[in-house]
Amino acid sequence: MDKEEIIFNIQVEGKKIIIKFYIRKKMLSIKDLRASVEGKEILKGINLDVNAGEVHAIMGPNGSGKSTLASVLAGREEYEVTGGSVDFLGKDILDLSPEDRAREGLFLAFQYPVEIPGVSTTNFIKTAVNEKRKYHGQPPLDAVSFMKLMKEKMNLVEIDKSLLTRSINEGFSGGEKKKNEIFQMAMLEPKLTILDETDSGLDIDALRIVANGVNKLRDENRAIIVITHYQRLLDYLQPDFVHVLLNGKIVKSGTKELALELEEKGYDFIKDEFLSEAV
Amino acid sequence: MERINLEYLGEKFNQLQTIDPDNLLTDVRREGFKNFNKKRLPTFKNEEWKYTSVSDLFKKEYHLTEDELKPAISASQVDEIRLPGFENANELVFANGKYVPELSTIRSSKDQLVILPLEEAANGIYKDLVKEHLGKSALFINDAIHALNTSFIYGGVFIYAVKGQIIENPVYLYHISDAAENHILSQPRSLVFADSSSKLQLVETYKTIGSMDSFTNEVVEVAVKDNAILEYYKIQNDGPNGSHVGTTHIRQIGKCYAHTVVVSLDGGMIRNNTNIIMEAAGNEAHMYGLYLLKGNSHVDNHTLVDNRMPNCFSNELYKGVMDARSTGVFSGKIFVRPDAQKTNAYQTNNNILLSENASVNTKPQLEIFADDVKCSHGCTVGRLDEEALFYLRARGISKEHAQAMLLKAFAESIIEQIKIESLKEYAEQLIEERLKGDNS
Numbered sequence: 098m099d100k101e102e103i104i105f106n107i108q109v110e111g112k113k114i115i116i117k118f119y120i121r122k123k124m125l126s127i128k129d130l131r132a133s134v135e136g137k138e139i140l141k142g143i144n145l146d147v148n149a150g151e152v153h154a155i156m157g158p159n160g161s162g163k164s165t166l167a168s169v170l171a172g173r174e175e176y177e178v179t180g181g182s183v184d185f186l187g188k189d190i191l192d193l194s195p196e197d198r199a200r201e202g203l204f205l206a207f208q209y210p211v212e213i214p215g216v217s218t219t220n221f222i223k224t225a226v227n228e229k230r231k232y233h234g235q236p237p238l239d240a241v242s243f244m245k246l247m248k249e250k251m252n253l254v255e256i257d258k259s260l261l262t263r264s265i266n267e268g269f270s271g272g273e274k275k276k277n278e279i280f281q282m283a284m285l286e287p288k289l290t291i292l293d294e295t296d297s298g299l300d301i302d303a304l305r306i307v308a309n310g311v312n313k314l315r316d317e318n319r320a321i322i323v324i325t326h327y328q329r330l331l332d333y334l335q336p337d338f339v340h341v342l343l344n345g346k347i348v349k350s351g352t353k354e355l356a357l358e359l360e361e362k363g364y365d366f367i368k369d370e371f372l373s374e375a376v
Numbered sequence: 377m378e379r380i381n382l383e384y385l386g387e388k389f390n391q392l393q394t395i396d397p398d399n400l401l402t403d404v405r406r407e408g409f410k411n412f413n414k415k416r417l418p419t420f421k422n423e424e425w426k427y428t429s430v431s432d433l434f435k436k437e438y439h440l441t442e443d444e445l446k447p448a449i450s451a452s453q454v455d456e457i458r459l460p461g462f463e464n465a466n467e468l469v470f471a472n473g474k475y476v477p478e479l480s481t482i483r484s485s486k487d488q489l490v491i492l493p494l495e496e497a498a499n500g501i502y503k504d505l506v507k508e509h510l511g512k513s514a515l516f517i518n519d520a521i522h523a524l525n526t527s528f529i530y531g532g533v534f535i536y537a538v539k540g541q542i543i544e545n546p547v548y549l550y551h552i553s554d555a556a557e558n559h560i561l562s563q564p565r566s567l568v569f570a571d572s573s574s575k576l577q578l579v580e581t582y583k584t585i586g587s588m589d590s591f592t593n594e595v596v597e598v599a600v601k602d603n604a605i606l607e608y609y610k611i612q613n614d615g616p617n618g619s620h621v622g623t624t625h626i627r628q629i630g631k632c633y634a635h636t637v638v639v640s641l642d643g644g645m646i647r648n649n650t651n652i653i654m655e656a657a658g659n660e661a662h663m664y665g666l667y668l669l670k671g672n673s674h675v676d677n678h679t680l681v682d683n684r685m686p687n688c689f690s691n692e693l694y695k696g697v698m699d700a701r702s703t704g705v706f707s708g709k710i711f712v713r714p715d716a717q718k719t720n721a722y723q724t725n726n727n728i729l730l731s732e733n734a735s736v737n738t739k740p741q742l743e744i745f746a747d748d749v750k751c752s753h754g755c756t757v758g759r760l761d762e763e764a765l766f767y768l769r770a771r772g773i774s775k776e777h778a779q780a781m782l783l784k785a786f787a788e789s790i791i792e793q794i795k796i797e798s799l800k801e802y803a804e805q806l807i808e809e810r811l812k813g814d815n816s
Contacts, residue, residue, distance in 0.1 A: 171770050199772035211767040215785025225771040232772070281771060
């Protein structure tokens with residue numbers, strides 16, 4: 098159980114009142130995270146807490162460090178972490194390899210999914226699922242159980258079977274690539290998913306399908322970080338929190354109304370606010 | 377420093393000429409030995425040998441068994457080299473370079489496929505054919521190593537696919553060198569003739585027995601007539617003590633189709649010359665190569681496509697992966713002669729370096745003397761795609777496993793060109809095992 102309940106039974110003027118507190122389990126805690134690439138500092142002290150069951154949106158202008166944050170969390174090696182810590186379910190993941198982070202339950206849906214000719218999608222996903230199972234001391238899925246799982250998740254994210262027999266993302270359209278990301282997410286059942294501009298390049302129908310897929314995988318034990326420029330994906334996902342990343346720092350956090358305000362006013366009002374504070 | 381004991385070679389040569397005197401092959405050998413003595417062993421100053429040194433190979437004292445036709449090996453040793461699909465193949469065994477009929481199994485009928493010791497063919501009804509086609513490769517490969525093979529033509533094989541016959545059973549050539557007690561020089565020689573409208577599949581593989589060194593210096597000459605189909609496969613997976621210089625010289629003498637795949641997975645110093653000579657209009661040839669190297673292996677693929685007549689098509693794809701301290705060489709030459717208008721000739725060579733100590737030299741060469749042709753070449757040298765590697769790892773696949781998946785995918789486009797199913801599966805399995813293992 099990733100959720101704790103605290104129940105108070107009190108009597109007020111002879112009436113019994115039950116008060117329940119739900120304490121959401123802390124999933125991710127980023128503290129003063131700093132990272133640079135080729136000597137240039139991109140992340141300049143990120144602080145962010147994400148609890149199980151929550152959806153956080155991270156917005157911000159181009160070059161603010163959104164995708165860098167996603168890459169650093171997933172373990173991309175060209176980024177050098179120069180300070181801070183990232184605690185994921187009680188473990189400091191900055192010391193873990195990308196594969197171990199994935200096996201611990203972290204999933205990055207790529208902004209630009211890579212085409213890999215010659216490696217079949219099905220074989221790839223089967224390998225990934227079984228390596229994760231092995232890590233957790235579980236036996237590999239046999240062919241029948243694997244096919245059953247595939248079928249179930251294919252329906253969930255409305256992905257065409259023919260795509261899965263092809264090489265990974267090879268010749269896929271933009272929408273198909275993003276659907277494939279969500280399909281992989283469904284198969285791997287991660288605890289924390291980072292959607293890195295998953296909405297970019299999607300038409301309205303594809304966006305709806307992708308968003309529905311994500312929503313179906315939501316539950317109180319899983320959390321999602323959505324990196325996006327646009328309100329339209331947030332309309333579907335309804336985030337609990339919205340953060341604005343500017344120049345390598347989270348400069349403003351709020352609820353989903355903040356996203357609407359950004360949509361209306363652009364980032365300038367935050368920049369002004371932020372700059373005047375800095376002065 | 378004396379590179380090879382010339383006195384010993386001369387002695388052996390004279391011995392052989394006495395054993396097998398006064399016939400067609402005696403003359404061919406004499407000419408060969410004359411050339412051998414005239415040429416010097418190639419050094420890096422020779423453009424064709426710029427990146428491959430044979431001097432170490434010729435510093436050893438080899439045992440020559442040129443006059444011994446008796447099998448030096450046993451049937452159980454043959455079992456160790458047999459390739460999958462052998463139940464359905466014509467299996468020709470070469471012991472120390474000599475064709476051994478007693479250990480070989482011919483499964484095709486004589487009406488379809490004739491397989492004879494080369495001496496028998498040269499002195500019997502195929503004399504004219506042998507005279508016409510034997511030794512043609514010397515016009516293209518005229519170094520001392522090739523001449524050395526010609527000097528000792530004895531115990532070779534003659535393979536003849538009869539006109540109009542689709543040979544269902546592929547021909548497997550097993551080359552076994554017995555280096556248990558001495559360094560051994562094996563010099564197999566084969567002459568192949570695919571008559572009009574025939575189909576023939578040739579497969580060669582090599583094995584060194586024992587811990588001393590072997591050097592296989594091989595020449596295979598193939599003539600393919602009109603409407604015939606020739607497939608040629610070479611699988612090299614011998615130990616580091618097995619070195620090889622081999623010339624496969626395919627002449628398309630009628631409008632026909634040739635398909636070659638050379639797979640090199642292990643060995644010492646390896647040089648493969650694969651030549652396609654298009655002597656008729658409308659020829660088509662496909663050439664593939666994969667070299668997946670570890671340890672100190674050195675593999676040099678020299679290819680030649682000589683377009684001499686109009687309307688020929690050739691496509692060439694060679695791929696290499698170099699690990700540890702291994703070195704790869706690719707040199708691909710395409711000639712388009714003045715008469716070869718409307719030639720289509722394409723060539724690609726892709727290389728991946730996995731280690732800082734591995735290296736590759738790649739050299740495409742086009743020499744075009746006709747003005748209405750389409751030719752292209754391209755080569756790449758790089759590392760494994762880091763983006764793809766990260767993508768796989770980000771899904772929980774270990775770095776080693778992800779790397780193996782990517783390399784297997786890289787190799788697959790060559791392996792899938794092996795049209796003998798059991799052989800293709802075998803090659804896939806060898807590659808999978810290799811990619812899982814230690815490649816230092």
